[in-house]
Amino acid sequence: xxxxxxxxxxxxxxxxxxxxxxxxxxxxxxxxxxxxxxxxxxxxxxxxxxxxxxxxxxxxxxxxxxxxxxxxxxxxxxxxxxxxxxxxxxxxxxxxxxxxxxxxxxxxxxxxxxxxxxxxxxxxxxxxxxxxxxxxxxxxxxxxxxxxxxxxxxxxxxxxxxxxxxxxxxxxxxxxxxxxx
Amino acid sequence: xxxxxxxxxxxxxxxxxxxxxxxxxxxxxxxxxxxxxxxxxxxxxxxxxxxxxxxxxxxxxxxxxxxxxxxxxxxxxxxxxxxxxxxxxxxxxxxxxxxxxxxxxxxxxxxxxxxxxxxxxxxxxxxxxxxxxxxxxxxxxxxxxxxxxxxxxxxxxxxxxxxxxxxxxxxxxxxxxxxxxxxxxxxxxxxxxxxxxxxxxxxxxxxxxxxxxxxxxxxxxxxxxxxxxxxxxxxxxxxxxxxxxxxxxxxxxxxxxxxxxxxxxxxxxxxxxxxxxxxxxxxxxxxxxxxxxxxxxxxxxxxxxxxxxxxxxxxxxxxxxxxxxxxxxxxxxxxxxxxxxxxxxxxxxxxxxxxxxxxxxxxxxxxxxxxxxxxxxxxxxxxxxxxxxxxxxxxx
Numbered sequence: 042x043x044x045x046x047x048x049x050x051x052x053x054x055x056x057x058x059x060x061x062x063x064x065x066x067x068x069x070x071x072x073x074x075x076x077x078x079x080x081x082x083x084x085x086x087x088x089x090x091x092x093x094x095x096x097x098x099x100x101x102x103x104x105x106x107x108x109x110x111x112x113x114x115x116x117x118x119x120x121x122x123x124x125x126x127x128x129x130x131x132x133x134x135x136x137x138x139x140x141x142x143x144x145x146x147x148x149x150x151x152x153x154x155x156x157x158x159x160x161x162x163x164x165x166x167x168x169x170x171x172x173x174x175x176x177x178x179x180x181x182x183x184x185x186x187x188x189x190x191x192x193x194x195x196x197x198x199x200x201x202x203x204x205x206x207x208x209x210x211x212x213x214x215x216x217x218x219x220x221x222x
Numbered sequence: 223x224x225x226x227x228x229x230x231x232x233x234x235x236x237x238x239x240x241x242x243x244x245x246x247x248x249x250x251x252x253x254x255x256x257x258x259x260x261x262x263x264x265x266x267x268x269x270x271x272x273x274x275x276x277x278x279x280x281x282x283x284x285x286x287x288x289x290x291x292x293x294x295x296x297x298x299x300x301x302x303x304x305x306x307x308x309x310x311x312x313x314x315x316x317x318x319x320x321x322x323x324x325x326x327x328x329x330x331x332x333x334x335x336x337x338x339x340x341x342x343x344x345x346x347x348x349x350x351x352x353x354x355x356x357x358x359x360x361x362x363x364x365x366x367x368x369x370x371x372x373x374x375x376x377x378x379x380x381x382x383x384x385x386x387x388x389x390x391x392x393x394x395x396x397x398x399x400x401x402x403x404x405x406x407x408x409x410x411x412x413x414x415x416x417x418x419x420x421x422x423x424x425x426x427x428x429x430x431x432x433x434x435x436x437x438x439x440x441x442x443x444x445x446x447x448x449x450x451x452x453x454x455x456x457x458x459x460x461x462x463x464x465x466x467x468x469x470x471x472x473x474x475x476x477x478x479x480x481x482x483x484x485x486x487x488x489x490x491x492x493x494x495x496x497x498x499x500x501x502x503x504x505x506x507x508x509x510x511x512x513x514x515x516x517x518x519x520x521x522x523x524x525x526x527x528x529x530x531x532x533x534x535x536x537x538x539x540x541x542x543x544x545x546x547x548x549x550x551x552x553x554x555x556x557x558x559x560x561x562x563x564x565x566x567x568x569x570x571x572x573x574x575x576x577x578x579x580x581x582x583x584x585x586x587x588x589x590x591x592x593x594x595x596x597x598x599x600x601x602x603x604x605x606x607x608x609x610x611x612x613x614x615x616x617x618x
Contacts, residue, residue, distance in 0.1 A: 077282040105287070116285075
């Protein structure tokens, strides 16, 4: 009787058809993202247009979202960051911008499992503010850190200082600059 | 025509009107691309693999990429440029109308009725009171406003008064006028009093809009200078001053049972302005047609109607609802000409009202002769009018 009861308890969790454990196929590469033409930087005389794939595509997607003003694209009106009404008075951690960027990244960037955004200030060095976007792709629990300077980003956003901003973008500690020649 | 701020506003209102005519020739859009579908098609095309089988440089269709932005802007700018192909700006319509020689109709005067009363002594002495044409009667409220009669008349026999149509001296839609306002008349022999009883035959019209000019041009092209088909007569008579409801009965001779193939009878409600509009209609008739314009014959109906209402409806509200339904749907100028299923129309109109559940009992008779409705001979120049003397019972 007791054995029958245990059998029934075990059987109650089985699906009606098929294997007891479902099989899921996890991709082991980021090939499913395909190729994409990045916008920062878009092209160079030496290398032609900037076609990216894999992790670099995810980086390019994150930067594309971060630099777009919401409502400017006619077919995707909810793409991008809505402008803040007032410039944050505190110099550290503009929380609204962080929250909005995280939401937009989760919405538009493919292949992201999770993303965390930190702002690290460096008083000792040069009073800069580093944005650290820590994202985990879907294939493996690798943490990748994309970092750039927050004020350079603001310059690129407002005053079109794109080159200076692009020069400071780093992925896992390495600058992506060589592609912009 | 003066400057129009939105050069396509007339186009949209005319297109809206044409779309309601289901037998009109259909118009195909010149530029008929949907920009969102075009964007999707461009992204699909870019994502196709190369001829040698290698994957495309643009195989990702996500909106983060540069080629997505490029395709999006390209499709949308094409839409911005191309959509005006489907619109006709105001000036194009105007030039088409100029080709037809359309003249924009100026604003028109409103028309009201004036009542002239004969003095009692003249009536007893059987002296006719003649009202010449025209007579200008000023308003007591606004001395610059006056009504000028459109017809002459004479009060004879035992009549006490006569009602004549009169136009105001101000063009455009009529403002508010009070009954009795127009009483400042020049002295007329044997006429004791002049006043208006508040009836407005025609409210006047403002300067014609482009849409009205277009529709009028279309009518003129269909009809020419003469009314030929029955629809021509119908549209023409409805445009005449003071006509709220009309019907055209070809071949019918009112008062007899015979038919006359060259006779066209126009029946008009209300019949106040028949004398004024008769020469205009006869002038435009087809050469072989004889025209007869008659006023509608109103058959007064009374009897008993039982109306069952919802529980929340008070008897007064129920009476109001039923009376309003009858006024809006059954009594002239609403209602059907010579309705052979008059009881059914009445019941349908009443039961359509929210609050009225059913009409379990309807018994209608001629109000004066007391002949039951089912025994009346019904002709197409008759309109039924439910009278106040009808017994309307509210039951629950």
